[in-house]
Amino acid sequence: MISAAIVGGTGYTGIELIRLLSAHPEVSIDLLTSRSEAGTRADEIFPSLRGISDIVFSDLGDETLATLQQCNVVFFATPHGVAMKQAEALTQAGVRVIDLAADFRLQSLAEFEHWYQQPHACPELLKTAVYGLPEINRDKIANALLVGNPGCYPTTAILGLKPIIDLQNQQAVALIESRIVIDAKSGVSGAGRQASLALNYAESTDNFKAYSVEGHRHLPEIEQGVAQLLDSQFNHRIRFLPHLVPMIRGMLSSIHMELTDTGALIDWQHVFEQSYQSEPFIDVMPKGLYPDTRSVRASNRLRIAVYQDNERAELTVIVVQDNLVKGAAGQAVQNMNVMFGLDESLGLNFAPIVP
Ligand SMILES: NC(=O)c1ccc[n+]([C@@H]2O[C@H](COP(=O)([O-])OP(=O)(O)OC[C@H]3O[C@@H](n4cnc5c(N)ncnc54)[C@H](OP(=O)(O)O)[C@@H]3O)[C@@H](O)[C@H]2O)c1
Incomplete structure (x- = not known):
């Protein structure tokens, strides 16, 4: 059995990790931390766990670090800035670390410090961290001690663009014009469980708004994904605009591009299916079929539709996922499976919940 710890078990990605790992046949959750609920049983905070787990929250103190070092894998379901303070001691002890926050996603220190407004605690370790998108980085993840689990929006954007950028690189000719517009929507659980005025019921229900219009932290991650991860031979200018929609879970990203004359000759439906x-x-x-967020709810699936209009030279890619699963905890478990040489789908192969 893999001995797992979750740091930050009272948040939305934390409870999602507990739900997924409790049902995983090869994992035992041996430590669960919370600063605010230390000493409390997790099923008191989340009655959904009654009969599933009797684990009790521990504080994240020095003693806990010693216990974390005895685990095989530690998931950080915490805000950015937490994992990077513990990662060095853990990886030195041979513990695999999967950070759901942004500490190990951006390879550029300057970008990290600009967007997250704090110095990085372990820049040397950043160089060994692997970006945890299995569909692109599977081999590297398999050998990684430290994985930066992708952001939810970047997962939809990078996987939505992958077949296009790959083919463009392969043919060494521009198939889309340089401008890419990503119009993305997220349910409110994307902002986490902590109380905030903008997220209270009366503010967020029956309402719909754009946010971070001047620039969102996931933009540099998407740009890095296109330029480095997909190794694009072409320069793309990306406009990314997120919106908050009045639903609990789910994310939909529409990616708009203009086809070049050569790009219009391609059957993009076929390209995506093959890819x-x-x-x-x-x-x-x-x-002709377009996915809705309900079709992926509470599952690790990501659905993609492609719409090609050659008369207008337009290509639109629509991507949906559950922000808490493929966008966070499910992807983290998928990464763990790859890191431990397990079947990648183990513990994740279940149908979405409808309605
Ligand atoms: N929500 C999503 O859809 C989503 C998707 C992808 C990635 N992420 C990322 O995943 C991480 C967790 O997100 P979330 O939505 O689960 O957040 P959340 O609901 O706000 O939960 C945060 C958790 O971290 C703990 N925590 C907060 N500050 C801490 C600190 N300084 N040291 C140790 N523990 C601390 C909290 O517990 P205590 O206060 O009790 O310690 C809580 O359990 C974030 O970095 C987020 O950006 C979230």
């Missing part, structure tokens, strides 16, 4: 035919969690919808 993802072996991926267990990526579903390319049949032509």
Whole structure:
């Protein structure tokens, strides 16, 4: 059995990790931390766990660090800035670390410090960290001690663009014009469980708004994904605009591009189907069908539709996922499976919940 710890078990990605790992046949959750609920049983905070787990929250003190070092894997379901303070001691002890926050996503220190407004605690370790998107980085993840789990929006954007950038690189000719517009929507659980006025019921229900219009922290991650991860041979200018929609879970990103004359000759539906035919969690919808967020709720699946209009030279890619699962905790478990040489789908192969 893999001995796992979750740091930050009272948040939304934390409870999602507890839900997924409790049902995982190869994992035992041996430590769960919370500063605010230390000493409390997790099923008192989350009655959904009654009969599933009797684990009690521990404080994240020095003694806990010693216990964390005895685990095989530690998930950080905490705000940015927490994992980077513990990662060095843990990886030196041979513990695998999966950070759901942004501490190990951006390779550029300057970008990290600009967008997250704090110095990085372990820049040397950043160089060994692997970006945890299995559909692109599977081999590196398998050998990694430290994984930066992707942000939720970047997961939809990078996987939505992958087949296009790959083919463009392969043909060494521009298939889309340089401008890419990503219009993305997230349910309110994307902002976490802590109380905030903007997220209270009367403010967020029956309401719909754009936010971070001047620039969102996930933009540099998407740019890094296109330029480095997908190794694009072309320069792309990306406009990313997130919105908050009045639903609890779910994320939908519409990615708009203009096709070049050469790009219009391509059958993009076929390209996407070929590109993802072996991926267990990526579903390319049949032509003319468009996914809704409900079709992926509480699952690790990500569904993609492609719409091509050659008369207008337009290509639109629509991507949906559950922000808490493929966008966070499910992807983290998928990464753990890859890191421990398990079947990548183990503990994750269940149908979404409808309605
Ligand atoms: N929500 C999403 O859809 C989503 C998707 C992708 C990635 N993420 C990322 O995943 C991380 C967790 O997100 P979330 O939505 O689960 O947040 P959340 O609901 O606000 O939970 C945060 C957790 O971290 C703990 N925590 C807060 N400050 C801490 C500190 N300084 N030291 C140790 N523990 C601390 C909190 O527990 P105590 O206060 O009790 O200690 C809580 O359990 C964030 O970095 C977020 O950006 C979230």
